[in-house]
Amino acid sequence: MNGRTDPAGPARLRRRRRAVSDLGDALRALVELATATEAPADDLERATESVRAAAALLGGRVRDRSSLPSTDDLLDGVRMYNPVTGSGSALAPPLHIEQAGDLTIGTCTLGLAFEGPPSYAHGGMSALLLDQLLGYAVSASGHPGMTVRLDTSYRAPVPLQTPLRLTARVTAIDGRRVTASGAIATAAEPDTVLVAATGTFVALSADQARRLFGAVWDSGSRAG
Numbered sequence: 152m153n154g155r156t157d158p159a160g161p162a163r164l165r166r167r168r169r170a171v172s173d174l175g176d177a178l179r180a181l182v183e184l185a186t187a188t189e190a191p192a193d194d195l196e197r198a199t200e201s202v203r204a205a206a207a208l209l210g211g212r213v214r215d216r217s218s219l220p221s222t223d224d225l226l227d228g229v230r231m232y233n234p235v236t237g238s239g240s241a242l243a244p245p246l247h248i249e250q251a252g253d254l255t256i257g258t259c260t261l262g263l264a265f266e267g268p269p270s271y272a273h274g275g276m277s278a279l280l281l282d283q284l285l286g287y288a289v290s291a292s293g294h295p296g297m298t299v300r301l302d303t304s305y306r307a308p309v310p311l312q313t314p315l316r317l318t319a320r321v322t323a324i325d326g327r328r329v330t331a332s333g334a335i336a337t338a339a340e341p342d343t344v345l346v347a348a349t350g351t352f353v354a355l356s357a358d359q360a361r362r363l364f365g366a367v368w369d370s371g372s373r374a375g
């Protein structure tokens with residue numbers, strides 16, 4: 152059930168979305184502290200019990216991959232558990248994205264949980280951020296598609312605990328294929344490219360969209 156069919160309507164949906172975001176904040180803080188902590192084993196063991204108790208509370212009612220979260224709305228672009236941007240995701244930094252003309256701008260700070268080389272971000276994380284940002288730029292251009300290729304060039308390590316500025320823009324549209332390029336820099340030195348990426352995105356045909364997402368889409372329609 153979502154906000155359009157829920158008898159208590161939009162107020163209930165707003166409250167649930169706020170609760171999902173608050174839980175996401177708490178989980179991100181937990182993941183970061185669980186990575187940074189040097190607490191003694193006694194405290195780790197007590198924390199483990201508390202986390203297991205919280206998990207038991209959440210496990211009473213769960214969805215599987217064939218249903219959308221009740222908080223989400225594909226038509227409005229609400230994806231609360233997106234692992235890059237979702238305010239409800241424990242995995243997301245989260246990356247905040249805004250559109251300025253044809254430029255897509257992302258900001259985030261990566262904590263110790265994203266460490267690859269000591270004190271720097273894992274390279275896969277940089278690719279994840281850029282895949283999302285390029286995908287957003289492609290969608291914002293009015294030609295949404297799925298990533299079929301992502302080339303990343305790692306020029307300098309991305310520092311943790313440092314505000315980052317990411318940029319992306321669409322560079323070519325060729326039939327179903329859209330190309331976008333982007334980069335990661337620090338907010339303090341936005342002109343120094345640390346990681347650059349070029350992505351190719353392909354628009355789905357109606358048949359492909361139905362084959363890949365039909366069941367999920369139908370569950371969303373049934374829900375509202």
Ligand SMILES: CCCCCCCCCCCC(=O)SCCNC(=O)CCNC(=O)[C@H](O)C(C)(C)COP(=O)(O)OP(=O)(O)OC[C@H]1O[C@@H](n2cnc3c(N)ncnc32)[C@H](O)[C@@H]1OP(=O)(O)O
Pocket residue numbers: 228282283284286287290291296297298299300326327328351353355359
């Ligand atoms: C604002 C809202 C926010 C929304 C923000 C949303 C952001 C989301 C960002 C996350 C994006 C993802 O992670 S998406 C998830 C990761 N990606 C995937 O799982 C996609 C997996 N790939 C596929 O399922 C398939 O490739 C399809 C369905 C996409 C396309 O299959 P297809 O239709 O059979 O493709 P095919 O005919 O072979 O190729 C179509 C055209 O693309 C070209 N093409 C195909 N593959 C490649 C390739 N690797 N590199 C270059 N070009 C390629 C072909 O040459 C062809 O060009 P021509 O002959 O037509 O010229």
